[in-house]
Amino acid sequence: MSELISPHGGVLKQLYLDGDSRQRMRDQARTYPGWHLTPRQLCDLELLLNGGFSPLEGFMGQADYAAVLADMRLADGTLWPMPITLDVDATFADKLSIGDWIGLHDPEGVLIAVMRVDERWQPDFGAEGEAIFGTRDEAHPGVAYLLHRSHPVYIGGPVHGLDAPTHYDFKSRRHTPAELRALFDKLGWRRIVAFQTRNPMHRAHQELTIRAAREAEANLLIQPVVGMTKPGDIDYYTRVRCYEQLLKRYPEQTTQLSLLPLAMRMGGPREALWHAIIRKNHGCTHFIVGRDHAGPGKDSQGRDFYGPYDAQELVAQHEAELGITMVPFQEMVYVENRAQYAPGNEVQPGETVLNISGTEFRRRLREGADIPEWFSYPEVVAELKRSYPPRQQQGFTVFFTGLSGSGKSTIANALMVKLMEMGGRPVTLLDGDLVRKHLSSELGFSKEHRNLNILRIGYVAAEITKHRGIAVCAPIAPYRETRRQVREMVQAGGGFIEVHVATPLEVCEARDRKGLYAKARAGLIPEFTGISDPYEVPEQPELVIDTRDCSADEAAQRVLLKLESLGYIG
Template sequence: MVEFNENNFLNMGPLSGRISRLLKEKMTSKQSSNKNLAGLIKPYGGELINLMASDQEAKELKKNSFKTLNCSDRNACDIELLLIGAFSPLNGFMNEKNYNSVVKQNRLESGLLFGLPIVMDTDREDINPGDSVLLNYKDQELAILEIQEKWTPDKVIEAKFCYGTTSLEHPAVRMISMERKKYYLGGSIKGLELPKRVFTCQTPAQVRENLPSGEDVVAFQCRNPIHRAHYELFTRALEANNVSKNGVVLVHPTCGPTQEDDIPGSVRFQTYEKLASEVNNPKIRWSYLPYSMHMAGPREALQHMIIRRNYGCTHFIIGRDMAGCKSSLDGEDFYGPYDAQNFANECCQELEMQTVPSLNLVFTEEEGYVTADYAKEKGLHIKKLSGTQFRKMLRSGEEIPEWFAFKSVVDVLRAA
């Protein structure tokens, strides 16, 4: 059944001119009022979703008896991002039609863009549509899920469309095939409490409160410790032609589960906190995202842009090979180096955001960090240090050059 809304009504066919005009005027007025709310870009879909119950509502809900469904770390990330509106316009886990639409067309049934499906999974045969279940995570009661649909997904189709491959060498294909359970559940949720984490994650509403009104906000996404080249990259992004003079950067790392060999989120968080206090740059805002990485390349870029728009960002830095990954069998990349950039550029106008291409920066003996093209043109001497070399030096206690990594970050990594 298609939910009635103004968009559907306007597209149903001939209407009297007066009714059509009134509805269009109402929609235009609503969009205009939302667009400059607090001087920031409006959330995706026009409204910042908040699914948290009030203290009194939570107290009443907890009096009831529910079946309990235990959540994985990835589930907990999805639940939190749904509850706080980071996944706006979603107001719960996707139903089957929305799931299929996102898988095959990267769009919700409403027509709005969306990168990856958001679903709850289970093997339980005793949980079915019509049930209300308590979502439990590490002895915390996170939310009540009103199950509206339960189905067996075609995970081969999901893998092929979302990740471009069915190979188990891809971490997300391996995840949906071997970690996610047999059934997917769709339905609305009501939040009781947010997951307790070693790092504090601000909600979109909280981040928006501290962003400058009427200025551009450039989002920088990462899942690794920030090194010198990263810092140079996101500070220089403020000099891009399409960024306002008084714009700021929101450094917004993901601290949820990623690839198996990535540094744990709790450790990455410590490096970010240390660096934030060290640089103390008023043009840089720091916050953390409890997001579970899928390494989905183009689809992941779209997902991150939607999330960052909900946090108040107008621009998004797209790095070379963003959210890419390699086969653990032959080392081949699953995506081309510019696939994510190209796809993001196709979507950015509809998202009302702008992309900022990642500069290919290199460190030179003569002039420090410059673009690779400039270094080549001037014949400068480039210094290189691979990630593999860095990890080896880190383990062996060798001195890490400060042009590559901040000493404070290295100290945290070594202590961990």
């Protein structure tokens, strides 16, 4: 570990080993148990190693974890609002003893760092969500991640870096905290205001950042997150191309663009505090906190998780201790009679305010409608349209789910034929039996293997959808959580239409063309859906079909009408 002290940001802890120590540790690590990091863990590790998470020296132990949850501080009293933990599965954890060393590998198996296991415990994810996010509502993406994607055991201990994670993209836009501090020194920048974003920037954002820089008499660092953001957000490749277009519209010699490999938690006020600390570590002196900073939107009851200026209030309470100055901002709005943007609280009575919400912007993008230049520059809109064409040009997945014998495969075949007849996109049928034969022949019918089979279908469907094709899937898919994961995978690249073929059990069993229900009743097939294993009915499918009252041809036509109403076909 090394410590860097510069005029920018104070002490920076860098956890990479030097040459000789690095090689010795690399040789020793060949005998260590290895953990393959998840995308979120890899982001966390990169910022631990390069000092972005200073003063942390590893993944948290129980004392720091408990103190952060209770008081937004480490056990020694240092202000730190977000737990940085390493979650592993029980099988891996059971192999470890306190004092063991493990290797930390990226998804391709490359050894990034080693870690000494000082502690191991099972957290209460519900309590963590309540403490950090103020809720247990699974509509909050941070809570949903804890409950559905985190492994059950936390291990804590110091980490030592061997190699930085490899990034092949936007290399000139990526800087470690030390590199960014050195750049500021080279440019002669002494006051730097940072802007955090996970969305494309439009003219309101540009106006906000220019005003903030002028107010602080500082240069501007636009530092978007290119790690994990909120599910459904625009991919960072598209966003960075948009930022690069927008950068041309700023005054010369005033602004830098640098990418931050952060895994956001969408934690609102706590996250704003965390972001301020991270920007201080990167050498910034000021930090913009706008309306609903890092807010995840609305809860399951339709209410905002956080107040619009809760984040500003929390950062203001700790501003002196943070060592970085907050630049608070109201939402910027376009005042038509002035033909310019202004903070919302400066609009005068009688003035006309124009606004396009995020939902409305996405609708216009989806339908190819006009987006006025007062809202966003044409070159930014063009980049977005390249990646997110109108729905009629997007790929999509039709995902049939229902009991064995419900009619899924028959309807799916009929739909495939009708879509191929229409033309315009390649169509692929991923029928449950065919996938079992060609993709999952080694799998059994345990719950674990059935889930794995569905996730494989989801992965293939997501790839087809991403490349603007049509995937028609027809597995039983009995479990809600697995279907939710498939939906999330597919929607990252296009449309997902879930069709519940809700034919009742007694009808499916009466059909029983394969004799499967009879074998299940006789105990010859264990864990058979609908008999000895549950089918979890979809809660909000896009379409419900009961084949008692319609033919396969009629059912396929209903799906086509739904696709037309959603804008995927015309």
